[in-house]
Amino acid sequence: MRTFVDDLLAHAERTPDRTALTTPDGELSYAELGHRITALARTLHAGGARAERVCAVAVTRGADAVVAMAAVLHAGAAFLTLDVEQPPARLAALVRSGGADLLITTAALAERLELPVPGPVVLLDEHADHDHDASPTGPSGPDALAYVSHTSGSTGEPSAVLIEHRGLDSYLRFVARDYGLGPDTVALQVAPLGYDASIRDTFAPLLAGGRLVIVPRGDLLRPESFGAAVRTHGVNTLLSVTPSFLTFLAGQPDPARLLAGVRLAVSSGESLRPFLAAGGRALIDGALVNQYGPTECTMTSTRHRVAGEPDTAADVVGTPVDGVVVRLLDPALAPVPEGTTGEVYIGGVGVARGYRGRPARTAERFVPDPLGPPGSRLYRTGDLAAAGPDGLRYLGRGDRQVKIRGYRVDPAEVEAALLTHARVTGAVVTAATDTQGRVYLVAHVTGALADTTDYELRTHLGRTLPPHLMPRRIERLAELPVNRSGKADRRALAEAGGIR
Structure with a gap:
């Protein structure tokens, strides 16, 4: 089977001297990138x-990560x-849930x-190319496993999603074709590694023969250093910016200067509507695309090119x-009647194989x-939508x-982590x-917490949870309100949280 990695390596043959990567450690040509990929693949x-x-x-972010992901597939x-x-x-x-x-x-x-990885360890700083007898064979077919990504899980453990080559290759080629990427594309890697959007960020520009720019993560989070990059x-x-990040840029002095020269910005991960309603479309001179799709369907399932004068009355995806x-x-x-609300089910080439080691959840969602x-199968997203013009x-x-900074989050995962604290007796997020x-996120907790600071609770959460799962506020209650069934009254707690 020919994959997008084969197309990437073909650029090394046709245009070996063209720059593929710009990193803090220097530039890498397509010939150099291709050589490193094939050498590591042999190992x-x-x-x-x-x-x-x-x-x-x-x-860490950089050429090693690009080479490693491509070499694994090769x-x-x-x-x-x-x-x-x-x-x-x-x-x-x-690592455990992903197998x-x-x-x-x-x-x-x-x-x-x-x-805790049971098999061989390849250390890139000690790796050297050798003439191995075995040559890389690539995937066995379109239904071969390509990558594993994770979603937040209600059990307190992340769920491993299994994505096959048919979905990955089809999607990356769609992005390159539909968004007009080519040799003149210069894309900035924005999404953090470990988030599936980083796969689009990394490989769609290289598939198209363009240049990928990688800067330290800290530079992306500061407006001036982002604009300087x-x-x-x-x-x-920009293939993976969240509406929260665009809103953050819009709040800076002279925000248009930070995005000057950007002819394509692709947003995903959460609702773009607040950004558009605040007049943010004028910030971007080039095309703005709003994407929608769950991890279980290979990153993205729909897209919408936002007009210069967008409809801000609806969240059009x-x-x-x-x-x-x-x-x-x-x-x-x-099927629901035209114009009425229904649950979104997604089918076709991008639907994942399922969740690793979770047959019951796989059967429920797929x-x-x-x-x-x-x-044929459909993925049940849990999202609600209606068809518009x-x-x-x-x-x-x-x-x-909910979506937090582009990540789909199940509050139960945070609740489970809070309840592992010795002094927390109840938790609702x-x-x-x-x-x-x-x-x-707002955490509502009960327990003997008079001598436990918010900092200590966040430090406890930080041992097992990433930053996007960290509650912004922690509310301490004598007891959690309950509804008639005796369950925690989440609606009452959410309404008390309000807008701040």
């Missing part, structure tokens, strides 16, 4: 990387990329993280990407398509999950919205 293949085996990639295996800035306990949980068999890292990170490197494409089917169904899995050909109009969630339309 991985000789070490046992094969179809259905998962290689954990635990390296060797025929699947990758699980980790954000090494997250707590080691969290990374260990991801990692091999580990790609550096000597220093291997010692610090101590990840855009100007210095001639960045013209548009029409399906190539090979994807979107259905609005009622509880009986029948269901047969009653309107499709035999054997310009495509899907997103109307929110039908369950407790709700979502609130601030005056700028940004969603955040």
